[in-house]
Amino acid sequence: MKIDISEIIKRSIYLILIAIVLAYFEIQIEGSAGWAANLPTWRNDNPNITWIFGGRPVTGYHVALNLLLILFFHWPFILTKWDLIKESKILASFAILAVIWDFLWFVINPNFGLANYNNSSIWWFSKWFLGFPVDYYFGLLLSLIFSLLPSIFRKRSFFQALTSGILYIIICLLGTGIFTIVFINLIS
Numbered sequence: 001m002k003i004d005i006s007e008i009i010k011r012s013i014y015l016i017l018i019a020i021v022l023a024y025f026e027i028q029i030e031g032s033a034g035w036a037a038n039l040p041t042w043r044n045d046n047p048n049i050t051w052i053f054g055g056r057p058v059t060g061y062h063v064a065l066n067l068l069l070i071l072f073f074h075w076p077f078i079l080t081k082w083d084l085i086k087e088s089k090i091l092a093s094f095a096i097l098a099v100i101w102d103f104l105w106f107v108i109n110p111n112f113g114l115a116n117y118n119n120s121s122i123w124w125f126s127k128w129f130l131g132f133p134v135d136y137y138f139g140l141l142l143s144l145i146f147s148l149l150p151s152i153f154r155k156r157s158f159f160q161a162l163t164s165g166i167l168y169i170i171i172c173l174l175g176t177g178i179f180t181i182v183f184i185n186l187i188s
Contacts, residue, residue: 016179020104022104024108055126143168
């Protein structure tokens with residue numbers, strides 16, 4: 001089985017489009033108050049549960065939205081047979097989507113922008129490394145781990161799974177960077 005670069009590029013572009021729409025959608029809901037701070041939703045601050053969202057409060061809003069997205073991502077399995085390789089692509093996509101969508105929330109949000117993208121302006125991310133929340137690195141690593149699942153069960157070679165996973169992450173990040181540069185230049 002060879003690596004299908006055109007499929008990876010198409011998935012990356014589509015994922016970035018989803019992230020842009022989700023970021024915009026969430027900005028319309030949350031406005032300047034990130035992490036559902038002003039929304040009428042339940043909130044749980046119990047540390048035994050908050051680890052699920054990187055130490056941030058678990059809210060009904062975020063649980064519902066993430067479950068909805070997971071269901072949407074798994075829609076193809078209603079129409080086709082479940083497959084480990086497809087499942088790993090879905091899980092890898094969901095993990096990187098969370099990173100890109102969250103980052104674009106700040107880029108697109110007129111109440112933030114990149115000028116306010118730092119640990120003193122964003123209370124819900126407490127740990128930062130090289131200018132980004134540590135959670136983003138975890139999301140990228142999780143995406144790569146999900147990409148490797150087929151190799152663990154011998155459905156794909158380790159090299160193919162690793163190369164595809166890394167390529168997918170790089171193309172998604174490059175596409176996000178290009179969108180960010182274009183967006184910032186259009187609004188300034």
